[in-house]
Every structure is written in C-alpha cells, then in structure tokens.
Amino acid sequence: MSGPTVGTRGLVLNEPLIFEQGSPGRVGYSLPASDVPEKKADKLIPPKLLRDDIPGFPEVSEVDVIRHFTRMSQWNYGIDLGFYPLGSCTMKYNPRLNEDMARLPGFARAHPYQPEEVSQGALQLLWELEQYLAEICGMDRVSLQPSAGAHGELLGIMLIRAYHTSKGNPRKKILIPDSAHGTNPASSAICGYQVIPVKSGSRGVVEPQAVAEVMDEEVAGIMVTNPNTLGIFEDHIVEIAKIVHGKGGQVYCDGANLNAFVGIARPGDMGIDVIQLNVHKTFSTPHGGGGPGAGPVAMKRHLAPFMPVPTVEKKGNKFAHNYNIPKSVGKVRSFYGSFGVLLRAYTYIRSLGPAGLRRAAEVSVINANYILSQLKGAYHLPYDRYCKHECVFDDAIQVHDNVKTLDIAKRLMDYGFHPPTIYFPLIVHGALMIEPTETESKETLDQFIAAMRAIAREAKENGDLVRGAPHYPRVSRMDETKAARQPNLRWRPK
Amino acid sequence: MRYIPNTDADCRQMLDAIGVRSVADLFADIPAAVRLKRPLRIPPALSEADLAKAMGSLAAKNADVGRYSSFLGAGSYNHFSPAIIGHLISRGEFLTAYTPYQPEISQGTLQAMYEYQTLICQLTGMEVGNASMYEGASATAEAILMAHRVTGRNEVVVARSVHPEYRQVTHTYSQQINLSFQEVPFTPVGTADLKKAKGLLNDKTACLVVQNPNFFGVVEDLTEMAAAAHGVGALLVVAVPEPVSLGILKPPGECGADIVAGEGQALGVPMSYGGPYLGFFATQEKYIRQMPGRLVGATEDREGRTGYVLTLATREQHIRREKATSNICTSEALIALIATIYMQTLGKNGLREVALQNLRKASYAKEKLARVKGCGLRFSAPTFNEFVVQVKKRPADVLKGLLKKQIIGGLELGRFYPELKDCLLVCVTEQNSREEIDALAKAMGGGR
Numbered sequence: 001m002s003g004p005t006v007g008t009r010g011l012v013l014n015e016p017l018i019f020e021q022g023s024p025g026r027v028g029y030s031l032p033a034s035d036v037p038e039k040k041a042d043k044l045i046p047p048k049l050l051r052d053d054i055p056g057f058p059e060v061s062e063v064d065v066i067r068h069f070t071r072m073s074q075w076n077y078g079i080d081l082g083f084y085p086l087g088s089c090t091m092k093y094n095p096r097l098n099e100d101m102a103r104l105p106g107f108a109r110a111h112p113y114q115p116e117e118v119s120q121g122a123l124q125l126l127w128e129l130e131q132y133l134a135e136i137c138g139m140d141r142v143s144l145q146p147s148a149g150a151h152g153e154l155l156g157i158m159l160i161r162a163y164h165t166s167k168g169n170p171r172k173k174i175l176i177p178d179s180a181h182g183t184n185p186a187s188s189a190i191c192g193y194q195v196i197p198v199k200s201g202s203r204g205v206v207e208p209q210a211v212a213e214v215m216d217e218e219v220a221g222i223m224v225t226n227p228n229t230l231g232i233f234e235d236h237i238v239e240i241a242k243i244v245h246g247k248g249g250q251v252y253c254d255g256a257n258l259n260a261f262v263g264i265a266r267p268g269d270m271g272i273d274v275i276q277l278n279v280h281k282t283f284s285t286p287h288g289g290g291g292p293g294a295g296p297v298a299m300k301r302h303l304a305p306f307m308p309v310p311t312v313e314k315k316g317n318k319f320a321h322n323y324n325i326p327k328s329v330g331k332v333r334s335f336y337g338s339f340g341v342l343l344r345a346y347t348y349i350r351s352l353g354p355a356g357l358r359r360a361a362e363v364s365v366i367n368a369n370y371i372l373s374q375l376k377g378a379y380h381l382p383y384d385r386y387c388k389h390e391c392v393f394d395d396a397i398q399v400h401d402n403v404k405t406l407d408i409a410k411r412l413m414d415y416g417f418h419p420p421t422i423y424f425p426l427i428v429h430g431a432l433m434i435e436p437t438e439t440e441s442k443e444t445l446d447q448f449i450a451a452m453r454a455i456a457r458e459a460k461e462n463g464d465l466v467r468g469a470p471h472y473p474r475v476s477r478m479d480e481t482k483a484a485r486q487p488n489l490r491w492r493p494k
Numbered sequence: 495m496r497y498i499p500n501t502d503a504d505c506r507q508m509l510d511a512i513g514v515r516s517v518a519d520l521f522a523d524i525p526a527a528v529r530l531k532r533p534l535r536i537p538p539a540l541s542e543a544d545l546a547k548a549m550g551s552l553a554a555k556n557a558d559v560g561r562y563s564s565f566l567g568a569g570s571y572n573h574f575s576p577a578i579i580g581h582l583i584s585r586g587e588f589l590t591a592y593t594p595y596q597p598e599i600s601q602g603t604l605q606a607m608y609e610y611q612t613l614i615c616q617l618t619g620m621e622v623g624n625a626s627m628y629e630g631a632s633a634t635a636e637a638i639l640m641a642h643r644v645t646g647r648n649e650v651v652v653a654r655s656v657h658p659e660y661r662q663v664t665h666t667y668s669q670q671i672n673l674s675f676q677e678v679p680f681t682p683v684g685t686a687d688l689k690k691a692k693g694l695l696n697d698k699t700a701c702l703v704v705q706n707p708n709f710f711g712v713v714e715d716l717t718e719m720a721a722a723a724h725g726v727g728a729l730l731v732v733a734v735p736e737p738v739s740l741g742i743l744k745p746p747g748e749c750g751a752d753i754v755a756g757e758g759q760a761l762g763v764p765m766s767y768g769g770p771y772l773g774f775f776a777t778q779e780k781y782i783r784q785m786p787g788r789l790v791g792a793t794e795d796r797e798g799r800t801g802y803v804l805t806l807a808t809r810e811q812h813i814r815r816e817k818a819t820s821n822i823c824t825s826e827a828l829i830a831l832i833a834t835i836y837m838q839t840l841g842k843n844g845l846r847e848v849a850l851q852n853l854r855k856a857s858y859a860k861e862k863l864a865r866v867k868g869c870g871l872r873f874s875a876p877t878f879n880e881f882v883v884q885v886k887k888r889p890a891d892v893l894k895g896l897l898k899k900q901i902i903g904g905l906e907l908g909r910f911y912p913e914l915k916d917c918l919l920v921c922v923t924e925q926n927s928r929e930e931i932d933a934l935a936k937a938m939g940g941g942r
Contacts, residue, residue: 018609018838029576029844034851035928036858041742041850044857045876049713051744056616057842065839066578069606073587076602080586086595093497094590097542102766103580106553111566112768113905114557115897121555122767132536147628147770150811150823158670186811186821190639191670195816233523262534264521269528280824284497288828289603290593290788291626292770308666330666334569334631334659334757335768347549353539356495362517363498363505369520370508386512386520413599421595424812441499442508473598475795483793483805487782489622490612 004450006082007416007472015071019491022060029062056493075474076289077418083444085371087390087421087433088181088229090259090281095351098285098344107343112335116320122339123319127312129346130296136349136357137255137275138268139298143307144337149256150183151332152276152295153223155308157191158329159274159299160221160250162306166327167248171220175244177206179230179425184223184254193220200427204230204383208239215243221250226267227257229425229433230383231368231390241271250274250303258282259437260365260389263358267298274299283345294341308332363438364389367445371434374449378456382428390435394428403459403466405430410477411458411469415451496542557902559765563930564902565859567880567921568709569630569657569735570771573848574925575762576839579832588831593788593824597803598795603827604802607790610834617740617837618754619747620776624787626830627822630757631663633773634703634733636786636820637755638664640777641701641729642673643784643819649698651728653678653686655708657735658910664703673700684712684873684882692722699728701753706732706746707739710873710919711856711880720750729753736760737774739878741849753777762836763829772829783809786820851924852879855931859922862935869938872917880921882907882914885938889918892938899937901930 041050060068077084084091102108110122130142146152157174164170174188177198185195196214201207211222222244226234234240241251253267253275259282267275279285280293287293299307309328310321321336352360365388372381372391380396395405409419409432421433436445458466470476500508505517514520521529540548557564559572566572583589587602594600594607607625614623627633638650650668652661654677665675678691686704695702702723706714716732723730732746734756746754758772759765777785783806791805811818840848856879863869863883872882885892889906896903908915922931 015605017605017612019612022841025843026841027843028839028841029847031574031844031847031851031924034854036854036931039854039857041853044853045713045743045878048717049715049744049876050742051740051748054616054741054842054845057613057845058838059841059843060838062576062578062839065835066582068838069582069588069602069835070585072602072605073582073585074602075599075605076587076591077596077599078587078590080590084590084592086592089592091590091592095497097546099584099589101546101549101553103764104550104553105558105560106556108764108766109558109560109572110556110767111559111564111572111765111902112570113566113568114562114564114902115893118557118562118897118902119555119767121552124555125552135535138530147632147826148822148824150821151628151632154821158666161670181823182811182813182815182818183821183823185816186814186818189816189818190667190821192672235523235525238525238528261521261524263530265524265529269530270525286589286828287592288826289588289591289600289606289831290827291628291824292826292829293824294770330669331659331662332632332666333629333663333769334657334771337768338770339768340764340766341770347545350537350540350545350548351497351542352495354534354536356498356539357534357536359495359498363500365520366500366505366508366512366517369512369514373512386514386523388520409596410598413596418599419596438498438500442504470598473601475598475601475799475801476797478597478795478801478803479793480803480805483791483803484808487789487806488792489782489789489805490608490615 004447004454005415006447007414009472012074012474013071015068017491018058018060018068019056021064022058024059026059026061028060028065082416083440083448084418085420085434085436086418087435088256090435090437092284092437093439094284094286095348098347101347102340102343120319123312125343125346127314127319129342132349133277133296133298136262137298138266140301141304141307142296142298144296144342145308145332146295146297147333147338148293149276149278149295150187152297153183153187154190155297155332156252156274156276157187159303159306161191162329163303164220172218174220175214175222179228179427180223180225181229204232205234205236206240208236208243211240212243215247217247219249221252223252223254225254225257227260227388230392231387232383233388237270256281257389260361262361263354264361274303279341279345284348285341285344292338292341294338360438367436367438367440370445371436371449375452378453390433392428393432395430398459401459401463403463405432407466407469408455411455411466412451413470414472417448417451562900562902565904565920565922565934566902568905568919569757570765571736571760572765572923572925573738573760579762579835582835583828583831594804597801601801604790606831606834608792608802610830611790613834613837614774614776617737618776619745620754621779622782623776624785625790626825627773627775627787628826629769629771629773630735631660633755633775634660635664635667637731637753638668638701640753640784640786641731644729644781645700647698647700649674650701651676651678651691651694651699652703655680655686655710656703656705656733657709660733683875684710685714685875688718688722695722695726695728697726699726701729701731703731706734707736707878710882711877712873712875713743713878716746716749716751738849738852741845758833761833763832770826770829772826772833784819787822788825848924855926856881856922859931862931863938866935866939879923880919883918883920884916885918896937901934901937
C-alpha cells in the first residue's frame, strides 16, 4: 500500500490455544521444597471435599508461556504502537514511571489489613490524592473506592438516593439526556430509578426548557455528561443545575470527559453536586485491554455523610481509616479501592502539576479542533461548531457510495491507526467519534488526517477496497452473528 | 512537558489552521462566571527523578511482606508470583490497549480472555465464566442480583461465615432494590449451620450464599448446601476469596453450585494494599443470558480462520441501557491476564502443589500454635490455609507485641465479629517458612 500510511505487513506468528499445547508432566514453575511434614491432604480434609485433578488445565514450560503471550501480544494494537483516537476513552500515553512506582515493594507487597502504623505511606498517598481530586473538581470530599467509571456512577446515584431517603423520600426518576453513555441509565436502574430521557437541542446540548418540562418533585436528579458525548460543552449547565435544584433534585456529572477542562473550570463551581472521575482516562492510568480502572466520586459537603466506609482522615501527623460514618451507604467493594491504579493517578498529577494539567486540557482541545477543521468537507459534521476534547463526524457523505462508518473504521487499520469510537453517540447516525488526546504530535495528527482523506477518496473511487477492509491484520472481519447465535465461550476437549 | 509533544509553535500553527486567535477562543462556551481564575492548588510539577524519590520515601513508610513476616489473609493473600508475569503484562500491546471493540486488531487480548474464561471454568467446575469483574465482593453482589433476576424472588440467605466486607457490599447493592437479608449463623466447629439455613430457606428465597473456604478458613460441605437451596427452588451462590484452594478442593460446580463468584487476587496478583483485584464469575450454561459482564466467544473470519470477539452484548448496558443485566462496562482485563499467566505457568501440577503446601504449612502452624500457652484453636472443623486462634491476652496487645518483632500476626476478628473478640484469624501460605512459623509460635508464647 502506498500513500499516507504507517501500516504495513510484517511477520506475525500463529499460536494455538494453550490447551492444545504441552505434554503431561511438563512444568513452568519451581517451588521451594516443603519444610514441614508432608501430610496427605485426605488426612487433613475429608476425601469427599477434595478433588484429585483439574481436568484440562495446562502443562507447559516457562518458555512455552513466554512465547504464547508474546506472539498473542503482537496481534494487538495499543497506544504504544500508534494513534488510538477512541472517542470518550481518552487513550493518552501511559507514563512508565508510574508503572515502576506501583511495583515498589512498599506498595505492591502491602496487605490491606496490615496495621495503620505500618501503612502510613499508603494512607498519606490516598489522603493527598483525595485533596488533589477535590481541588481539581471544586468539591468537598472524594470517595476513592469505586473500581471503574460505571462503578463510580453507581455510587453517585446511591449517594443521591441516600440523600433523598434521609429527607423522607428517595424519589422515583432520574433524568438522562439522549446523548448519554449506556452506563448512565443502567446505573440508575440498579438503584431502582426509572429513567426519563431528555432530548438534546439542535445545538447538540441540553436546553434548559427541556429539563424544566420534565423536572418535578419525583425526580431525584439529572445525569449530565460534560463535555457531552458530542464533544460539546453543556453551556447551559449552570441554568440546568438551578432548575433541578429548584425542585430539590441533585445534579450528577458523568466526568468521563473531564480531560477537556482540568484547570480551566471546575464541575463544583457549575452547580454540580457529584461527579465520578475515570482515572484511566483523565489521569493516564493504563487501560490494560479493558481494566483495571478506578472511578473516584467527588461530592459536595451535603452528600459526604453518606460516603462509603472507610475514608482516610488526618489526625495531627498521622493518617487513619475512618469507619465511623453512621449514615454511610456501606461499601461498593472490598478494602479501599484500586490502590495500585489510584497510585498511578497520584504520580501523574504530581508529574504535571497545576500548569501541566491545564496545558494537557488545552492541547487536547487544540488537537481535537485541528482534526475537526481538517476533516470538515471530506466527512459530514453533524454539529458544526468548535468542540472540546473530541469531535464527531458521520458517514452521510460516504453512504452515497455505499460505504459505511464500519467500513471506514476497518480501513483505518490498514493505514496503521486504531479506529475512532463508532456508532456512538446514538443520536448521530453512523457516528465516528474522534478523541486525539494531548499526547499526540501534530505530525501524527497530520498522518491520520491524510489517511482519513485517502479513505474518503477510496470510498468514491474504489468502494470494494474499503468494504473489504481490513486487509493487513492477521484476521479479517469476524462473523459476530455466529458468535452470538452459537455461543462458544470456552475450550473443551475434542 | 515530556508527555505533551506539541510545542507552542506547533500549537500556533494548529490554531491558525483552525482559524482562531488563541486557545481561549476554543473555551469561549464555558460561561465566564464559572471559569477558574487561578491555578489549581496542587503541588507544582516534579521531575521524574524527584518524583521517584518522593514515592520511594512514601513506600518505605509501609510494611511489606519482604521485610515483615506476615500471617494476614482474610481476602488478600501473599502467594508467590512467577517473574514472567511482570514482563508479559508490561508489553505495551497488552498494557496500553483498551476493551477489544475492534476484534481484527485485538486478537491477543481476546484469545487470552477466552483462555481465562476456560481456566476459570476448569478451576470452578462450572460451565461458563465471564471475562472478569471488579473484585470478589462486588462480583458476589452481582451474583445475588442475578439470582434475583433468575428466580424473581426477593429474599437472600447469607452465611455469617462469608467475608464481612463481601456481606457489606452485597447488602449495599441489594438494598437499592429492597432485597431482604437473613443470616445463617456458624456452628461451634466453624461451619455454616446447615440446619439453621434450612429453617430460613423458603419459596421466597432467591439464593443461599456461602463461602468456601469460609472466612474462618473452614472447608464447607457444599453438596449439602446445594441440596438445601435447590429443595426450595433457590440458587446456591458460592463465594471463593481464595481460589488457590481449588488446587485440591472439590470444585463448587461438582457440588451443585449455580453461581460461583470469587476473588482472583490469589492467582499471582500483587496485594497492592487492596487493589486492583479481579472478580471471577461463573455459572451454568442455562443462565448465560442473565449473566453480567463481558463475554468472549470463538467464531471465524471471512476466510474461515478461527478468531475471537466480544459477544452476547445484548445483555449489556451499551445496547440494553436501563434494561441491561448490569451497569458494568470495563472488566479487569490486565488483572485477568495476570491470573491467566499464573494459572498456565503453574498448571495442573503446580496449582495442586501450591495448594498442598498451603494446607500443610497451615496445618503445621495450627498444631504449633495449639500448643502455645494462652492460645487455642477456636474451631475444630477442617481448614485450608487460614484458621482461628483464641488468645488469653487482648488480641490487640498480642499483635502489638508481634509487630515489634517484625511479625504481622493476623487479623483481629473482634472488628467484624463481637462474639469472636478474643480471636485472631491467622493465614499461612507457601511464602511462610517453617522458621517464620516457629518464630510466630515462640513470640505468641511470650518467648524471645
């Protein structure tokens, strides 16, 4: 392939399932010899409660395992390989120093129940991180417990429910704009709330009038993503918050897109009562193929009495867990949260400092608007206005040549790029949601822009090439219908 | 700033191309009244070298199991983890990828997840497993919500010998939709009281929840529990916070469990002061469509080559929104990868060997501590790698005395069980040498 591409073919190796490899008696481990009497298991535990084999479990050597995963890794695309503009996922570079710090024995090999007097470093880190996140959000307290963004949303709605319950009525409904991520309605439903959709206006934002029309005293609150999933700042947020507060409701902000305005404005100053932060997005902790993340929840003072236990408090020079929160909603996970992930976020914040964080937000927005300005014309822009950290195009031009968003996404792989988020938000038909982040250079963006333009030309001149994409990866398009109709979710012996 | 490539000159060029005068023009839609007019009040940026130093001194304030001999378990276990794990999970292709939405360029993650699902099924004796959840406690909570969906019933019967934090989390989740909870006490020997459980189970019960080995380390007879639950049409949910035990214990699937939810940390994952961990979740095939969490399935591409995709997404929030089986979006893919590499490296023989060593060392420690003056075993039922020691002195004072000798002696049970306020939960793994165990016994006896 010639033209604007970083993609090329290379040697990758096939690798069967581990269950199809190895031989009986082959081992990949070495354990110290037993230094205690070698009693038989059935002398200590009744035989009916024991097993004597794990049928199907692998028997392979260390070399086998290394090659197995190294070969498989080469079938993956990651940020370390190239541009990964997956909208709303904030795929920014993951600093390696943070990985090293998480592996320090004093962090990695510390037990969650070890005495507080020998956990002061961990506790101090958690306490300071709470202060940083509260300041970044303009909030009073932060629970570091949730394990992911959606987990944070769930806690946020639980806090709202507990708040209303303490006033005598948990209320029945949550308002959610039609541009919201699917986790918003799902989190509300788990808390027993009925979801009332709010239509976005023609400018791509929620209009105060639309909120006022459905807001009543049975509405517990509203969940707003800001900037929203079109990459547009909800510029009526202050007014919307006033309407919701006017009827006693609470304002929840889905903070998945916070990267766009860290240091420039703060959710707490806009009338937002509670927000979750996706530290694997805004604060650069690695996505790991889909987790682990962390989803701290920042809140205003009036929700703090309901925080999950424990919190970390500072008394004099000492740090301690506080389990004494009488009105607490309880706990949403064991122990204190994804400490190792929070630690990486802490390290990131301390690497950038106030000026660096603000700079990150600014450059993420410049990068997104640069792509927007350069692809306008080649692709249809459903909401033609400046964006924040991401921009949303669609396939309205290409469908005339029978080329769809999915085809464009697959063709981008041949050019050496990860596709954007596709078919989301749902309110844009055939959406292509592009989030470059601040860790990409202008040269990388120019390569991507050239590839997108080349694909737009191919759509007109050689549609089959695009519809048949991708051509370079190890496998072509997968039969997803077969996967769903005849589920094969595990290996079984033939 | 070393993570932000674009210089001021680069930005200037881009702003010109966009057609704005300054970056402020791109933020004009944020109402002026709510713009932050001062720098954030957080510490100034540190260089890489200074930051590493600062983190090193924070880490040094924590005890770690390399410098202390630790007998803490209770849901987080100190097991040996082979060196290759750290190297393999540091590969950027695994570390810096996201959820495999685009299967053509995510086959590495997808095949690894498919292998993980298989290994979890083999380990638990269940038919299908998902691609992972957050951690053990919330996975157990999701299991209860699933039992409620499957049976349409609103009552949950939980053994008091289930990890107290798991019970707390399941309660937090369930009270949102007003499920009611009943507690099964433990018997004088330390098992869940089957007779009392039978008295609580009825035709309104969604599920019976037990843990194996239970919080006191006691091995339960799951077959009898399953029979009791199924007798009233309820499901048996088994929580497994210590899956290394499954190297030798009969898997819950063979005992009649309907859902197994557990904590995968013991499978090679660092303790990391409590997370990130790994929830595993497995059930029977007939319940697939009620299952929460991501699933990977095998299929083929246009040329008929085998490959893997995320599948059965119609259960999930991005399609079903408020009608989804769970609000969960991401899983714990990288932690599941750790567990996958661990299970493959240890394999059939290694996992059995580790489990046996845990059993034998804990048994040795039990005998040793039972003979120490002022100590006794609280329960007599068989245990795996944890057990409860009753002490004459205040447990807090015992632990304090041990800490002075660089020994972290176990968990004070009074913090969760007022009726066991004179007891310690002690855990012994393959990482504790005989010498360490002897030193613990000596120190508990007041010796030097």
